[in-house]
Amino acid sequence: MNNSEFYIGWQPQAPERLAKHSQSIVIILFLLIAGVGTSLALLQKRFSTARFEFGQLTEVKGIYQSFPVPALKVFTGNDAFGNSSFITMPLVGYGKSGAEGVIAQLEKNYRFSFDNHEITVKGTLLYSDGKTLLQIDQHDHPLVKVREAPVYGRKATIAELGTVKLTGEVLDPKCYFGVMKPGHGKPHRDCAIRCIEGGMSPVFYVRNKNGEANYYLLLDEAGTKMNSELKDYIAEPVWLEARAVQYDDWIVLYVRRGSIRRTGGLSWFKVKDGDISCGKPNGSLE
Amino acid sequence: MSASYTAVGWNRQKKIYDWVIAGLCTAYLTLFALLTLIFNDQVTLETLIIRSTSTLAVLLLHIILAIGPLCRLNNKCLPLLYNRRHLGVTMFSMALIHGVFSLFQFHALGNVNPLVSLFISNTNYSSLPAFPFQALGFFALFIFFVMAVTSHDFWLHNLSPGIWKTLHMFVYLAYFLVVMHVMLGVIQYENNPVLVIMIFTGMAALTVLHLRAAFREHRTDSQQFSKQLEGFVCVCDVQDIENGRAKIFCIDKERIAVYRHEDRMYAIHNVCKHQGGPLGEGKIIDGCITCPWHGYQYLPQNGQSPPPFKEKVSTYDVKLIENKVWLNPIPFAEGTEREGALIKN
Structure with missing residues (x-):
């Protein structure tokens, strides 16, 4: 840099060669902004149609x-x-x-x-x-x-489906089925905790090996709410063992006490959505 | 003879700088929103705002952190530095929008205060996969807030440059918190590795830039001076320093700028009182040593800013023996008049 190229910000004009260099930097910054913005916008996970x-x-x-x-x-x-x-x-x-x-x-x-x-x-x-x-x-x-209530021509379907071992995600149904996108996963974890602590009935989300999503309501073995016990397991892959009972179009999992555990691992290294699936040992709900 | 000063205000260069920032932010937010709405149209407005502002803030933070080492490696980047605080405040504004929307989205309308909820909802501090990443973002935002509100020179003068600089070095802690906020948060949700790749690329670029700048400074600082005479150290030849410019020498861990001004050599402490800019990389303008970072000025013969300004730096004795410049590294009190060494033709 020679003497004529010294930059002083409080002067009204920058030296010509420095101004040209600055223009090049600005162009690079606009290209950087465009590249990063395009990549991040296009490569986001698809939002649900909830x-x-x-x-x-x-x-x-x-x-x-x-x-x-x-x-x-x-x-x-x-x-x-x-x-x-x-x-x-x-x-x-x-x-x-x-x-x-x-x-x-x-x-x-x-x-x-x-x-x-x-x-x-x-x-x-x-x-x-x-x-x-x-x-x-x-x-x-x-x-x-x-x-x-009027009398309808059919009684409710209640069917024992046996004991199941499943890997899935505990979520709050309000956000997942409509209010938020994404309404599950790590970014939504705090919100799901707040919803479930606020009394929302927790739902267990399981993706079977065909990629289809199944949703189950969660209660404890005695059939009472277990919202506070679930707090630490929300919005991450967890494994549980439960007695499954079908009530018409929803299945309720009566979760065996102490059976919930994390599958572990950071999702960017290990577990992804596609890995959440039904367990096999004592039956499945596919 | 007298001089008068007017406040710099929003001069032409500042306006250009701010228009460029506004253009960059508008371009990014518009592009991100349009592409998301076209190709992923089920997005909600809240999520669009949260994601566009957060990604822009992270990108701006990388640019801000790159400016320092870029300027140390290449003087031509100095126009980026002068109004860097504007970029910082813009970045904070984006982060604040992200933070406020996230706080409302994820914590409002619950059974506890949203700010309390932020810390008590997820308490899995011992688990990396389940770690409460939002708290990391909150603390980073708090640091950015403190930096943004103290960015004006009013605070620099009132807090003292040392405290102000230390406070603003917390940006590196904030950067670490932001990286962890992203890595333990949204990256665990997204399947595409692009965000991980970008974060690692950004970290690598910043690390390389900082290391290169540090290496260059270390090379200057480790220069050895063998010739000593009555407390003076022989540092260079007279013709090594061009008129109106300086060379920096590090002796006893202190950087000293030796300036050549008209027919004399002067030496002052290299560190500007404003933000610690390297005075030896400056230039003499209107008879004053001018800092390359923000244009603060000092008189070469006494290290004092011209009245009414009150900044002062230490001065040193210089003498010339034959064609060599000899420097005494023992500083005089800040603002002490020294006559400099006369250059004989």
């Missing part, structure tokens, strides 16, 4: 059941044999909370339990991968109607 109908309230009529999780059994019509068919729509609360608080308050107001009553509620639908949930919020005055 949907949360934010700001849109829908009235849903169904039979309320508090077990295994607060949910509505929504009548979807009769099949060719005249049997009634239903989908189970778990209820979740506003923000990162379960629906129990809202239901309990409504039951308190009405002075009776809504269990096995037909209720009509308005709430926000969220759905993905064949599962639908309904968010009910106290501020929306969700209860529209409550009455004795």
Whole structure:
């Protein structure tokens, strides 16, 4: 650098050769920005098609059941044999909370339990991968109607499926099935913990060897909520052993006490989504 | 004779610098958003904001950390340095948007305060795969916040340059926290290795640049001076230093700049009082030694900034014997007048 090329920032003009050099640097920076931005944007994992109908309230009529999780059994019509068919729509609360608080308050107001009553509620639908949930919020005055449940032409399917050993991920259903993208995995871990600590019913996400996703509700051996025990195992690959029972279109895993353990390993070295699959030893739920 | 000064303000060069920063950020955010919306259209607005601002902040942080060693290796990069703090504040702003949106997205509307939730939700500090990476991001953001609010020269003068510089060296701790925040966070979710490759490339580039700059300085610092006479050390020939310029010599672990100004040689401490810039790499302008980093000025004969400025550096005795420059490494008090050594033609 010769004497004429000395740069002083407080002067209005940079020396000509330095200005030209700076222009080259700026061009390089724009190319760097473009390259990094393009690569990172294009190579992100695909977001799910999950949907949360934010700001849109829908009235849903169904039979309320508090077990295994607060949910509505929504009548979807009769099949060719005249049997009634239903989908189970778990209820979740506003923000990162379960629906129990809202239901309990409504039951308190009405002075009776809504269990096995037909209720009509308005709430926000969220759905993905064949599962639908309904968010009910106290501020929306969700209860529209409550009455004795009508008699339908079919009883609920309850089937013992035996003991299973599975590897999967514990997640909160509200974020996974609609509110957030991604709604699972390490980036979402804290949120899932907060949701499950807030009373949301935990769901176990298992991908079978054909790549299909299966979802199970989690309870402990006694059939009670185990949200606090699951806190340390959320959003990472874990292994568990459980008794599986089918309740219509959801399967509940009654998790054997002390059986949950991490599969271990940083995901960028070891375990990836595709490695989460059903275990074999004592049966599977494929 | 008198001189008057006006505040530098947002001069033309600053404006150009800021427009370039704005252009870079706008280009990145627009490109990232458009490509995501076109090719991965199920994204939510919150995730788009969280990801675009975070990746931009990490990229800007790498650029910021590269500027220092680049300037030490090549003077032509100095225009990047002058307003580096603007780049730093921009980077902090991006990181803050990322942090606020993430805090709301992942911790708000729960059963505890979001800031409390940040630290009590995931407490697996003993597990690397399950490590609470968001806390790392919070502490990095806190460091960036402190750096951003103290970036103005008001704080540099009030905290003293030593404390200010030490405070701002925490950027390296923040960088480490950011790298771990990424490696233990989103990288464990994404399958594509591009982000891992970019992070490792960035770390490698910064390491190489810093090592090369350090090696170059070490070479200067390890120069041996064999000839000594009555406390003076023979450092170079007179013609080794061009008029208006200096050479830096490290004696007894102190760097001293020997300047040639008109018909005399002067020596002052090499470290600028502003941000520790190398005065020996500067130039004499309007009779003042001018720091190459931010243009702070000192008079060569006494190491004092011209009034009304009050910065002062140590001065040293220089003498010329035949054609050799002899330097006494014992400093005089900051701002002490020395007449310099007359160059005889």
